Amino acid sequence: MTTKTLLFLLGMTSLFILLLVLGVFWAIRSGQFDDLEGPAQRILMDEDDPMLPGNQQKNSADRKPES
């Protein structure tokens, strides 16, 4: 009984390990570890900054033309 439970759990573990290894290998191969500093900095840069061109067009209706 306990051995059966254990076997089941170990089987699940192997499945997870397999997924884990595949995931990590995929991440390594796709270059996610190439730059360890950039992403940390990039998160500080606002994507919804009103200054950005894309957002600027959205807001241009209620914005006076410059100069």
Add this chain to the structure above:
Amino acid sequence: MCCRGCQAVAAAIVENGLEAYYSNRTEMPHSGQEVLPQDIRKLALYDHPEIQRSFVIDAGEHAREAVLILEGITCAACVWLNERHLRQLGGVLEVDVNYASHRARVKWDQRQIQLSDILREIQLLGYNAHPYSARQADELRRKRKKTDLQRLAIAGIAAAQVMMLAVALYAGGWYGIEPATQRLLRWFSLILTIPVATYAAVPFYRSAISGLRSGHLNMDVPVALAILSAFGGSVWVTVLGGTQVYFDTIAMFTLFLLATRMLETGAQEKSIESAENLLKLQPAMAMRVRGEQQDYVPVLELVTGDIILAKPGETIAADGEIMEGQSGVNESLLTGESRPVAKTVGSKVIAGSVNQDGPLLVRVTGTGEQTVLAGIVRLVDKAQAEKPRIAQLADRVAAWFTLVILVFAVLVYAGWWYVDNGRAFEVVLSVLVVTCPCALSLAVPAAIAASGSHLIRHGILVMRGNALESLSHVTHVVFDKTGTLSVGEPAIVDIRPAAGASEEDCLRLAASLERNSEHPLAHAFLTRAGRMPLLEVTQPVNHPGQGIQANIDGVLYRLGSAEFAGVDRLPAGGQTGEAGMSAVWLSRDGQSLAEFVLSDPLRPDAAQAIEALVERGIGVSILSGDSIEAVGHAAGRLGIAEWRARQTPESKLAALREWQAAGRVVAMVGDGINDAPVLAGAQVSFAMGTGTDVASQTSDIVLLSSRLADVAVALDTGRSTHTVMRQNLAWAIVYNLIALPFAAMGFVSPWVAALGMSISSLIVVLNALRLR
């Protein structure tokens, strides 16, 4: 705005709505540049399929991909600006700027946009982009890094799982466990450990084998032996039954070692990359001259013996010898010396240096991998492979230690066989595991990796592992003056107008004249003039090596040497003929207007840095090739009592030897090639990383930010690193000496041994991490 270039940059930034750059930047970038029409024409050449072949990859039917090196990235805001700006261009599919290596991967649709457009846009932002063709070594290193990461991942995942199972096994050993369950858990651990022993730990086996082949026991021999014997023993126990398995030990051991080695190589790779980026500053194209025909060809196609034409302002594409023409060539790339070096027929020029005054016909003597620059980069590669003496000592100790352990293990086995043969294997395993020189072999590399990453965050690059160790012994720091204590770029220190002329008018006239000059001294005038409105000049003529002349309001002005300006030296001139101080005369129709005295100002943090060193009880002196007045003046202002002026490289070295003979441990701080012998002779050498100084890459430590205060930081870190190394070594040795007799007498069960070994290595690593 200081110039039209900056204006263009600001306009480009604001027009495109990227003002956030100004609020996000954390460091001032280099000033932007004007994009000249001929530059644009030259950029267009990058669209040539022939030239693109070397660095552009086809990434689909119309998609093309290239890696660009960005010059001038100083902080994350620059990365953001470039990425943002490029991404919004029509036709650009993907942009990815690597913050660490300053390289951008760009993918574009060639039906909508050309590579030259992308390069031009980057230039408009004020950065320089160079296409990058991956060197073989670079590609290899990237692949190895990925493999290393995979090994680490395997070891990490396996270690986590095996440790969990080990808890069950240890608990079972204590409270009792069903043999079937125990067997099951052991088999599962065995399966999990197979990839660790056969894949993750491979580098240790390789290194051990190559070490044994070359005839000495290196650090990896005991490591490989420990892993293999523990694995073999555990497999034996799993299959045939026994008391203890060590799969957890194997996985953890491998994980620890791989992780520390990764930290170690990471710091080294960063320095190699920055050196390699310099190499890529060589242009991709050169104008080849064949008879009457002149055309741009990729540098890759140049062969020795080709004749190339280097126009003024262009970077010379290959090493060579001048056939025709004379000019000043800026070799700051190699020497850090910003003043151009005069070159004439027969002189040698190096790839990457900038031709300043006149056109040069150059016969190619070396390209690509054969250039001086490439040689220096290779040298950096080699320097990285060097191990510090103390690590070598640890290696040697570990080697002897292994030998002793092996002999001892055999004796213990024989002894226990005689006393109680049932316990013999268990005791020997305990002995092997508990004394595994893991802590010993980690002691030094862990400390070096930790302090290396600490220093690199301060902009201090350690090129040779030896340096960290020697740093702790330094009792005396010797500075070079020009370019080290001083900025290395001339600035106007005095304006002496002739009777009746005002200082401001003269400066305005001079700056207006110099606006059209590429000469390094011109920069000094423009800097001094600042925002002063400049005058319109007509018919400017540049006389290389003499000066510049032009008409302002119909009157002829000349600025240059006394002879050129046609003036007698002003009587009140003072000591301006000295090295380091130069004088420039301004004349109107041959009538003297003013004398400008240019000199090299001290770095703003020089005084503070010297004070910091004196506070630490470290002696400071100056060795300089400059004049007695100039050096005396600088020494007086900085409060340095011991200085020597007018030193040749040989006499500098002689002075150094003299001090060393007196028992001082000397660190030399220098910048140029004239300091090279002293830098090599000193126990530790620092080089200023100002701009593009490849020569600095040959010294022990490079101060990337060129802050003199970093010398004190490096010395402090060196001292604490040394302390930590000694603590670590002492701990490892004491631990082993205590554990060994206990294990041999059979008091230590293998799992306690494994725990003891793991904890002892953990202590070593944690102690090293204090340095970060």
